[in-house]
Amino acid sequence: MNFDASTYKFTHAGSVGKTSMIVGALMLLLTAVGYVSNQEIFFRAYMVGYMFWLSLALGGLFFTLVNHLFGSEWNIVLRRFSESLSKTFPLLAILFIPLWLGMHDLYHWTHTEVVVKDPMLSAKSGYLNMTFFTVRIIIYFGLWTFISHFLHKKSLLQDEHPSEELIMTMRRFSAPFMVLYALSTTFAAFDIIMSLDPHWYSTIYGVYFFAGNFLFVVSFITLFAAYLKSKGILDNIITVEHYHDLGKLLFAFLVFWGYIGFSQYFLIWYANIPEETIYYLYRWEGSWKIITMTLVLGHFLLPFLSLLPRAAKRNLTWLGIVAGWIIIMHFIDLVWLILPNFEKHGVHLSWITFTTLLGVGGLFFWNFWSVFTAHPVVPLNDRRFEASVKFKNV
Amino acid sequence: MEKQKKPVIVLAEFSSPAELLHAAEKVRDAGYKKFDCHSPFPIHGMDDAMGEKRSPLGWIVGTVAILAFVGMMGFQIWTSAVDYPLVLSGKPFVSYQAFGIPSWAVMVLSSAITAVFGMWALNGMPRYHHPVFYSDNFARVTDDGFFVSIEARDPLFNANNTPGFLESIGGKNIELLEE
Numbered sequence: 001m002n003f004d005a006s007t008y009k010f011t012h013a014g015s016v017g018k019t020s021m022i023v024g025a026l027m028l029l030l031t032a033v034g035y036v037s038n039q040e041i042f043f044r045a046y047m048v049g050y051m052f053w054l055s056l057a058l059g060g061l062f063f064t065l066v067n068h069l070f071g072s073e074w075n076i077v078l079r080r081f082s083e084s085l086s087k088t089f090p091l092l093a094i095l096f097i098p099l100w101l102g103m104h105d106l107y108h109w110t111h112t113e114v115v116v117k118d119p120m121l122s123a124k125s126g127y128l129n130m131t132f133f134t135v136r137i138i139i140y141f142g143l144w145t146f147i148s149h150f151l152h153k154k155s156l157l158q159d160e161h162p163s164e165e166l167i168m169t170m171r172r173f174s175a176p177f178m179v180l181y182a183l184s185t186t187f188a189a190f191d192i193i194m195s196l197d198p199h200w201y202s203t204i205y206g207v208y209f210f211a212g213n214f215l216f217v218v219s220f221i222t223l224f225a226a227y228l229k230s231k232g233i234l235d236n237i238i239t240v241e242h243y244h245d246l247g248k249l250l251f252a253f254l255v256f257w258g259y260i261g262f263s264q265y266f267l268i269w270y271a272n273i274p275e276e277t278i279y280y281l282y283r284w285e286g287s288w289k290i291i292t293m294t295l296v297l298g299h300f301l302l303p304f305l306s307l308l309p310r311a312a313k314r315n316l317t318w319l320g321i322v323a324g325w326i327i328i329m330h331f332i333d334l335v336w337l338i339l340p341n342f343e344k345h346g347v348h349l350s351w352i353t354f355t356t357l358l359g360v361g362g363l364f365f366w367n368f369w370s371v372f373t374a375h376p377v378v379p380l381n382d383r384r385f386e387a388s389v390k391f392k393n394v
Numbered sequence: 395m396e397k398q399k400k401p402v403i404v405l406a407e408f409s410s411p412a413e414l415l416h417a418a419e420k421v422r423d424a425g426y427k428k429f430d431c432h433s434p435f436p437i438h439g440m441d442d443a444m445g446e447k448r449s450p451l452g453w454i455v456g457t458v459a460i461l462a463f464v465g466m467m468g469f470q471i472w473t474s475a476v477d478y479p480l481v482l483s484g485k486p487f488v489s490y491q492a493f494g495i496p497s498w499a500v501m502v503l504s505s506a507i508t509a510v511f512g513m514w515a516l517n518g519m520p521r522y523h524h525p526v527f528y529s530d531n532f533a534r535v536t537d538d539g540f541f542v543s544i545e546a547r548d549p550l551f552n553a554n555n556t557p558g559f560l561e562s563i564g565g566k567n568i569e570l571l572e573e
Contacts, residue, residue: 262494269491272483310452392438 001373003233008380013373017366024362027355034352035098041350043102044342049356050099051193051334053364054092055209058185059217060085061148062210065181068151068174074245076388077237077378081221083155084372086148091367093141095360099192100137103130109198121198128198136191140184147177152371155379162381185210196341200279204264209337211257215250216330219323222246226320228377237378240314241393247313250326254307258300283336286346291336299329331357399572401553403525405532405543406565411437413564414540418443420563421542428548432526432541451516455508462504466497528571 001014031049035042063082067075104110108121109128115121121128151170158166186206194205202208222243229235268276283292303322312318335349379385408414411433418431422445431440440446467490474480475487485492514520526532526543535541542565544556557568 266491266495270483308456310448 001231003231008234008237008376008378010373010377013369017369017373020362020369021366022362024359024364024366027359027362029359030355031352031359034350034355038350038352040105041342041348042352043099043105044339045350045352046098046102046356047106047192048331048335048338048353049358050092050095050360051338052331052357053088053360054096055213055330055334056216056220056364057086057088057092058144058188058210059213059215059220061144061181062185062214063217063221064148064151065174065178068170069178071171073384073387074242074391076382076384077234077242078221078225078246079155079379080372080375080377081224082217083148083152084368085217085220086144087152087371088364088367089141089145089148091363092360093145095363096137096141100134103133107133107195107198109195124198128195133191136187140188143180143184147181151177156375158379159376159381162383164383167383182206182210185213193337196338197279199275202264202268202276202279204260208257208260208264211253211260212330212333215253215257215326218246218249218253219326219330222250222323223320223327226316229316234377237389239389239391240316241391243316243319244310244314244393247307247319247322250319250323251304251307251313254300254304254326258304261295261300282340282344285340285344288336288340288343288346291332291347295329295333295336298325299333303329400546401570402546402573403543403571404546404551404553404556404560405526405529405541405567405569405571406557406560407531407534407567408540408542408565411435411540414542415439415443417542417560417563417565421544421560424550424559426544426548426550428545428551430543430545432532432535432539432543434536434538434540449513449516451509451512454512455505458508459501459505463497463501466500467493470496525571525573528573529569531567531569 001010001016002012003009004011031046034045060082063075064079064086067079067082099106107128109115109124110130115125126132150173154166154170186209189206189209190201193209194201225234225238225243225246229238265280268280280292282288303326306318306322307313312322335347335353339347339349382388406417408417414431414433415437418440421429422443429444431437431444470493471488474482474489474493479487481487482489525545526541532539532541542560544551544560546553550556553570557570561568
């Protein structure tokens with residue numbers, strides 16, 4: 001790949017995008033083989049791999065919105081990363097189709113004969129029915145696509161015609177967008193994951209899902225910036241000060257994730273009502289217990305302690321290791337959210353999950369990489385760009 | 395008989411924040427340790443210019459936080475499971491889930507208190523007076539004055555040479571304050 005450091009543009013994007021597209025397509029083909037050979041577990045396996053990448057795009061959207069809303073300077077140099085990540089929603093909408101087709105296998109509440117006999121599901125049938133579910137999914141993807149395209153377009157416009165007005169426009173729109181984002185992400189988490197067990201509910205569920213998404217996107221940006229740095233791209237633009245701040249965000253949201261996870265657990269533990277505790281009972285069965293403990297230690301305690309000292313956040317190697325670790329933990333978190341609804345007696349990971357992970361991931365990365373390399377990789381004409389490069393932690 | 399006065403601090407004025415920053419670098423490079431810079435507002439990069447090391451406060455607060463958490467956890471285990479075992483809503487005696495919350499709260503409280511008073515202690519606060527206030531000119535530090543002060547406690551301090559050194563790096567209105 002070739003990079004022009006004066007215009008911040010790739011003159012030649014190299015083979016990275018093509019390679020990841022080929023890997024993605026091949027892996028999706030294998031996933032399709034998985035459908036033929038193992039229909040019973042296909043959809044749940046696909047869902048884990050798919051939700052992983054959807055959560056990255058959602059995290060990216062939040063990162064962009066929060067960037068505009070706070071008007072902070074340090075993350076201006078990273079804005080194109082998150083803008084490009086959230087341009088993948090149309091692709092993700094297409095890749096959602098298998099899940100939509102598998103609705104009957106995934107969601108208990110789609111079985112009319114069950115719903116009729118179950119007073120609780122009958123009461124919920126005004127919300128949990130196939131038509132309304134489809135409508136909601138279309139609304140979510142429509143909203144996400146609209147918001148991310150709108151903000152990316154304005155941001156690109158800024159490269160050509162920088163103006164104070166554009167900065168204010170992006171900020172003004174980000175406020176209502178943030179409300180829409182919060183509602184749509186929460187309800188998407190309710191609809192896609194939580195309704196796998198339609199009897200159980202938790203109002204904090206969407207926030208928990210969001211916390212993981214944001215951790216994923218910050219980890220991803222950290223690793224991707226480090227990858228570019230290793231190629232000599234943006235290495236004097238994204239400095240140790242930016243990595244330090246990414247580390248701080250990781251640290252803060254690890255605590256946030258732990259706080260939300262504990263809040264959900266604690267209220268259920270305290271009230272001790274069977275229809276609520278069943279959620280943790282499933283996740284305490286057999287080898288699920290190991291996964292639960294892995295999350296407590298690996299998704300919170302270990303990375304928390306490892307990012308506590310200032311020096312840890314300023315050491316790029318160390319920060320990279322922790323970021324990679326958090327991404328693995330986020331994957332395990334999704335496994336923990338989705339699969340205990342089906343695998344009642346212990347963890348059972350299908351190879352289809354991993355082919356989906358690589359398949360959707362390959363296409364996702366190809367899409368991200370094409371958008372990212374097609375434009376200047378930083379908002380170079382933003383009034384605050386210079387300040388962002390020179391930013392220093394006090 | 396009046397007590398013999400001794401020099402305690404030397405004060406030099408500079409005309410701008412940039413000058414103060416460069417003066418700080420020169421004082422630092424000359425090897426002085428017990429010196430300070432005074433300005434009406436914070437100056438970016440001053441910590442580096444003065445050669446300040448990072449404050450150990452974080453490590454102090456961290457230690458207190460861990461001790462507070464463990465201590466509060468231990469205290470609750472002792473009261474609820476050892477000294478006066480009591481069944482509450484059918485939960486086990488050692489309900490770490492519930493104990494975690496007061497432990498966390500006490501950890502936050504003691505960390506905050508340690509941070510505030512630790513900052514005071516490390517800054518030598520509270521104090522009622524400082525030798526720089528012997529200078530009438532120093533009052534301008536809250537308005538438009540930029541000052542460097544070097545204390546007599548500094549091993550390099552010399553009542554004959556130090557004022558001259560400050561003058562040589564651009565200081566004006568040099569005052570040797572005695573106590």
